[in-house]
Amino acid sequence: MSAYATCVERFIQSDIRNPLYDKPDMISFSAGRPDAAVFPLSDISTAFHVLFSKGELVQALQYGTTEGLGPLREKLAAVVMKEAGVVTDTGNIMITTGSQQGINFSAQLFVNPGDTVICETPTYLGALNTFSVAGAQCIGIPVESDGMNIEALQQTLEKHRDAKFIYTIPDFQNPTGSYMSLKKRKQIAELAAVYGIPVIEDAPYSEIRFTEEKLPPIKSFDTSGMVIYLSTFSKTLCPGLRIGWICADTSILQKYVLLKGTSDSQSSTIDQFLAYYYLTNSDWKARVASVRQVYLKRRNTMIEAIKKYLPDTISYVVPEGGFFVWLKLPILMDDKELLNKTTAFWNVSFVPGSGFFPEKNKNNYIRLSYSNTPVDAIPEGIKRLGQALQ
Ligand SMILES: Cc1ncc(COP(=O)(O)O)c(C=O)c1O
Numbered sequence: 001m002s003a004y005a006t007c008v009e010r011f012i013q014s015d016i017r018n019p020l021y022d023k024p025d026m027i028s029f030s031a032g033r034p035d036a037a038v039f040p041l042s043d044i045s046t047a048f049h050v051l052f053s054k055g056e057l058v059q060a061l062q063y064g065t066t067e068g069l070g071p072l073r074e075k076l077a078a079v080v081m082k083e084a085g086v087v088t089d090t091g092n093i094m095i096t097t098g099s100q101q102g103i104n105f106s107a108q109l110f111v112n113p114g115d116t117v118i119c120e121t122p123t124y125l126g127a128l129n130t131f132s133v134a135g136a137q138c139i140g141i142p143v144e145s146d147g148m149n150i151e152a153l154q155q156t157l158e159k160h161r162d163a164k165f166i167y168t169i170p171d172f173q174n175p176t177g178s179y180m181s182l183k184k185r186k187q188i189a190e191l192a193a194v195y196g197i198p199v200i201e202d203a204p205y206s207e208i209r210f211t212e213e214k215l216p217p218i219k220s221f222d223t224s225g226m227v228i229y230l231s232t233f234s235k236t237l238c239p240g241l242r243i244g245w246i247c248a249d250t251s252i253l254q255k256y257v258l259l260k261g262t263s264d265s266q267s268s269t270i271d272q273f274l275a276y277y278y279l280t281n282s283d284w285k286a287r288v289a290s291v292r293q294v295y296l297k298r299r300n301t302m303i304e305a306i307k308k309y310l311p312d313t314i315s316y317v318v319p320e321g322g323f324f325v326w327l328k329l330p331i332l333m334d335d336k337e338l339l340n341k342t343t344a345f346w347n348v349s350f351v352p353g354s355g356f357f358p359e360k361n362k363n364n365y366i367r368l369s370y371s372n373t374p375v376d377a378i379p380e381g382i383k384r385l386g387q388a389l390q
Contacts, residue, residue, distance in 0.1 A: 006113075006135075007113075007133050007134070007135065010132050010133050010135070011133060012129060012132070014125055014126065014129055014355070015125060015351055015352055015354075015355040018030070018349075018351075021343075021349045023343065023347065023349075025347050026343070026347050026348070026349050027347060027348045027349070027373060027377050027380060027381035027384065028348075028349045028372070028373060029348070029349065029350045029367075029368040029369050029370070029373055029381060029385075030349045030350055030351050030369060031369060031372060032174065032323045032324065032369045032371060032372075033239070033369075033371060033372040034234070034235055034238065034239060034323075034371055034372065035294060035295075035298075035371060035372050036372075037294070038290075038291050038294050039237070039238045040237065040238075040278065040282070040287065043278055043281065043282050044238070044274060044278060046277070046281060047273075047274045047275075047277035047278045047281070048274065050277045050281070051270075051273050051274065051277060056273065059269070059273075060269050060270045060273040061269065061270065062269060063265070063266065063269070064266050064269040064272065065266065066094075066257050066260050066261045066265060066266050067093075067094045067095065067257055068093070068094055068095025068245070068266065068267060068272055069095065069269065069272040069273065069276055070090065071276050072095065072243075072272050072273075072275055072276040072279070073090045073093040073094075073095065073245075074090045075276060075279040075280065076090075076093050076245055076279075077089055077090050077092070077093055079279060079284050080231075080279070080284060081093075081231075081247060083207070083284060083285060083288070084203070084206055084207070084217060084231065085214070085216040085217050085220050086217055086219045086220055086229060086247060087220070088247050091250055091253075092247050092248060092249070092250060092253060093245050093246070093247050093253075094245060094246045094248075094253055094256055094257055094260065095243060095244070095245050095266075095267045095272060096230075096244040096245055096246055096260070096267060097242045097243075097244065097264060097267045097268075098232055098234060098239070098242045098243075098244045099202065099204055099230045099231060099232035099234070099244035099245075100126055100130075100244070101244060101260075101263075101264075102200075102202075102228075102230035102244055102245075102246045102256075103126065103127050103130050103167075103200070103202065103230065104130050105246070105256055105259050105260065105263070106165065106167075106198075106200045106228065106230075107130050107131050107133075107134035107136065108134065108259060109255055109256065109259055110164040110165050110198065111131065111134040111135065111136045111164050112135065113134070113135025113136075114135060114137065115135070115136055115137065115162070115163075115164045116136070116137050116138075116139055116160045116162065116163040116164065117131050117136040117137070117138050117139070117163065117164055117165060117167060118138075118139050118141060118153070118156055118157070118160070118163050118165070118166045118167070118197075119131070119138050119139070119140060119141070119166070119167040119168070119358060120140060120141055120142075120143040120148055120167075120168060120169065120173065121140020121141060121142055121143065121357050121358055121359065122140070122143065122175055122176060122326075122353065122356035122357045122362075122365070123140070123143070123167070123169065123173070123174075123175075123356060123358065124169060124173075124174045124175070124202070124356070125175075125351075125355050125356050127167055127202065128355070128356070128358055131167070136164070138358035139156055139160065139163070139358070140357065140358040140359055141153045141156060143173060143176055143178050144178065145176075145178050145179075145317050146178065146179065146180060146181040146184060147168075147170060147173075147178055147179070147180025147181055147184040147185075148168060148180070148184060148188070150184055150187050150188075150191075153166070153188070153191065154191065157191060157195045157197065161195070163197060164197075164198075165197060165198040165199065165200050165228075166188065166191075166192070166197060166198070166199045166200070167200045167202065168180070168188065168199065168200070168201060168202070168218070169202045169203070169204075169205075170184075170185060170201060170203070170206075170215075170217065170218060171203055171205050171206040171209070171215075171217075171321065171322070172205040172206075172208060172209070172319055172320065172321035172322025172323075172324075173205075173322070174204075174205070174322065174323070174324060175324050175326050175351070175353065175356050175365075175367040176317070176324075176326040177317060177318075177319025177320070177321070177322050177324050177325065177326055178317070179211070179215070179319075179320050179321060180215070180218075181215070182215050182216070185215060185216065185217070185218045185221060186221050188218050189218050189221035189222050189223070189224075189227060190221075192222070192224055192226040192227060193223055193224035193226060196224070196226070197226065198226050198227075198228055198252070199218060199222075199226055199227045199228065200228050200230065201217060201218045201219055201227055201228065201229045201230065202230045203217060203229060203230065203231050204230075204231065204232045204234060204235050205235055205321060205322040205323065206231070207235075207236050207288040207291070207292070208235055208236070208288075208291065208292060208295055208321050208322050208323065209292060209320065209321040210292060210295075210296045210299060210319075210320050210321050211320040211321065213320075217229060219247065225248075225249035225251070225252070226249075227248075228246060228247075228248040228252060229246070229247040229248065230244065230245075230246055231244060231245055231247070232244035232245070233275060235291075235323070236287065236288055236291055237275070237278065237287075241271045241274065241275055242267065242268065242271060243267065243271055243272065243275045292321075295321075295322075295323065295370070295371060297375060298370040298371065298373070298375055298378065299318075299319060299325075299370055301370070301375055301378045301379065302325055302368065302370040302378050302382065303318055303325070304379075305378055305379040305381075305382035305383065306325065306327075306382055308379075308382075308383075309379075309382050309383045309385070309386035310327075310382065310385065310386045310389065311386065311389060311390070313329075313330045314327050314328065314329060314330075314389070315327070315328045316328065323369050323370065323371035324367050324368065324369050324370075325367075325368045325370065326353070326365060326366075326367055326368075327365065327366050327367075327368060328364065328365055329364040329365065329366065329389075330364065331364055332364075333364050333389075334363050334364070335352035335353050335354055335363050335364065335365060335366050336352045336354065336363065338352075338366065338388065338389070339352050339366075341388050342384070342385060342388045345388065346384040346385070346387065346388045347384070348381050348384045348385050348388070350366045350367060350368050350369075350385070351366065351367040351369070352365075352366055352367075353365025353366050353367055
């Protein structure tokens with residue numbers, strides 16, 4: 001049909017949602033879903049109870065403000081952002097419907113078709129797809145075990161002075177697991193000020209940290225007001241709430257608020273109340289500490305199995321947090337062919353790495369997620385992957 005806008009031609013089916021993954025008995029290392037066992041069921045049901053019993057249900061069923069529920073934004077500033085290392089105020093926070101909406105709004109606010117966006121290569125597929133629908137030309141900066149290559153970033157900024165923003169995932173990056181060094185965080189904040197370019201800092205995994213070393217976000221070094229921080233409860237609480245948020249300078253945040261007004265008007269009032277009561281009645285620090293332990297165990301189980309069952313020709317970096325192990329296959333091996341083989345004959349799935357590269361120029365990487373596979377099934381799944389690789 002010719003009535004569609006041209007952006008429809010750029011829609012693609014994400015490799016993260018492949019029907020092959022849903023076969024019965026499949027050991028799946030595909031989706032970056034949290035383990036449902038970490039959902040705080042009794043705390044959320046207490047939050048429901050408080051909502052019903054406090055007589056605020058009418059308010060929770062009513063329209064709310066576009067920025068989001070004031071008391072929730074206050075709690076985010078005073079508790080969650082403080083714990084993350086950002087000193088901020090309620091007025092600098094807008095609630096989003098998941099942080100995916102923050103990514104989408106960033107594309108809508110800054111990108112005209114044909115514009116340049118700078119990101120990591122590889123990077124989060126969901127962001128790449130969103131930028132592509134907006135018509136962005138994504139330039140990838142190689143990501144190393146300590147974050148973006150800063151020299152390459154600076155050269156790209158020099159060459160593309162009209163680039164619209166830098167998109168980065170400093171903490172336990174999706175898909176590589178990379179944890180950006182303190183030096184690079186400071187350098188990126190400085191480059192944002194020097195080049196006057198916004199930085200979209202996407203931080204869904206910042207609290208899923210296994211190392212003692214807690215590095216402050218780029219936002220905490222933001223002297224120019226150019227850093228836009230995106231976060232979410234999807235990995236620390238439960239993704240079904242769809243509560244994320246944007247923390248930005250007020251002049252930038254106002255634009256996001258106006259855009260949200262034209263999009264979904266506001267995020268669900270009920271979900272915001274639940275998140276607010278959750279934060280009011282629980283200990284956030286203890287929460288993230290316990291969630292870390294769950295994923296640390298899974299990470300360790302997967303790494304042990306990789307050491308035991310995968311050939312030495314496969315390389316990887318042990319992630320210090322997050323949900324993923326990023327495997328480099330021998331150069332002539334094809335990620336999608338391997339997936340077809342493992343799903344057809346071994347009942348094991350993963351996400352092929354090629355979709356994570358903006359240049360679409362590498363096909364010998366795969367992403368394994370350990371976040372939602374039963375711990376007992378991880379060694380068996382890796383063993384089967386090892387057999388398929390032989
Ligand atoms: C890097 C990154 N950003 C954003 C998101 C989206 O999260 P949300 O569920 O809050 O929309 C994800 C989800 O996997 C992610 O990995």
